[in-house]
Amino acid sequence: MARRSAPESSRRDELLRAAYAVAARDRLGGLTIRTVAAEAGVSPGLLLYHFESKDGLLVDLLDWMLAHTIVAGEMHRQPPVDVPAERWLLTLVERDLRHLLAQRERVELFYDYWVLGTRHPVVRRLIRRALHRYRESFRPAALAIIATAPGRFAHLSADDLAGVCAAFIEGCATQTILDPDRFDAVRAMATLDALVLDAGRGVRFTRT
């Protein structure tokens, strides 16, 4: 992806890995200069030598996470072969949903940042951009759907359709994290399937 600083200081990267290890374990609330320093086996001062402040460390960590995470949305997706456009889009949604559910800690961490971003402009900008890129990954399939039935989506764009996909996935993620016993994302996926595909011919995504 986008590496930004030419000489990737190995020390910086090592510290970022330690910071991520702490954040993945104890979330942002447990991430302090001292815990990260301890994780890296290093003195606290060193962290402020390489990052100008804790704030800078947080931003750089988010940046690092966004760069080192294939957000699933970013994988290139092959155009359809024979399947109808709706099925293509639903398949993408399902893949992302599974991907998100498989890395719960990371998702929870992103929500920490999301909340932080509500008050922190730089963090907000980063998350905003990541979410935008995420939505964009649905555009090709969304365009295909709209091309299929132009009248049905009058006044609506592929962006709108992509937004719905992202909303569904995010909403499934929040509910799964909060209440995994009562909310089953896979069944929700199957329900969406049945809702969108006309005259359901059975259910596709019922696998556990």
Added chain:
Amino acid sequence: MARRSAPESSRRDELLRAAYAVAARDRLGGLTIRTVAAEAGVSPGLLLYHFESKDGLLVDLLDWMLAHTIVAGEMHRQPPVDVPAERWLLTLVERDLRHLLAQRERVELFYDYWVLGTRHPVVRRLIRRALHRYRESFRPAALAIIATAPGRFAHLSADDLAGVCAAFIEGCATQTILDPDRFDAVRAMATLDALVLDAGRGVRFTRT
């Protein structure tokens, strides 16, 4: 927890109102014993006289919010008159979505609690229950849909359908809060409309 039933101490309620005022303005990160005391024009010690700890205050505040908020999902909804079941459910979803978007601070505050709940069992239980009640509010309409087309939703329940509605709304809320310029929840609603209603006959919810 604390005593809650007996006589609603007016002082307690006054302090909770002050706490909510602070939280609505500065979120949970800005809510401290001292800021709440200042907001109420009272000494810090008094807060720990009426609430056994800050933790207790946070829990009681959430409890208070959940009790004093008509979560929109909780309004009784009249059964359908003439409209098809899908339209009924979509109308409910739209109403809740508008309701949520209209009180952004409160929603952001709930997300603060949601994140807190990830580490705090009591908070988690409260939010979980609220979300469950929220989902339940969609059940009647969801049942009607399933009754309409039993084959289409084989192996799926009204709970699943309700979960999809909640997921969509929550996802729209998170995206709107993060990026209101790029994500338009009303257009997303219209898109869902077009997606679900077979052979769209035009778009309903395009009003800004």
Added chain:
DNA sequence: GTTGACTTTGAACGCGTGTTCAGCGTCATT
């Protein structure tokens, strides 16, 4: 007027935080 239980105060304590900084290696260059 005195008592005594309930409210309220606000200074103080302990703790953890982000941050600073004087000093200590280390080591390529001179």
Added chain:
DNA sequence: AATGACGCTGAACACGCGTTCAAAGTCAAC
């Protein structure tokens, strides 16, 4: 050998936090 830039240390500082508590205030009952 001397230099000096760089990486790194960890004790120390200031600050804000939740919490405590002795003291003061309030007021109905006696």
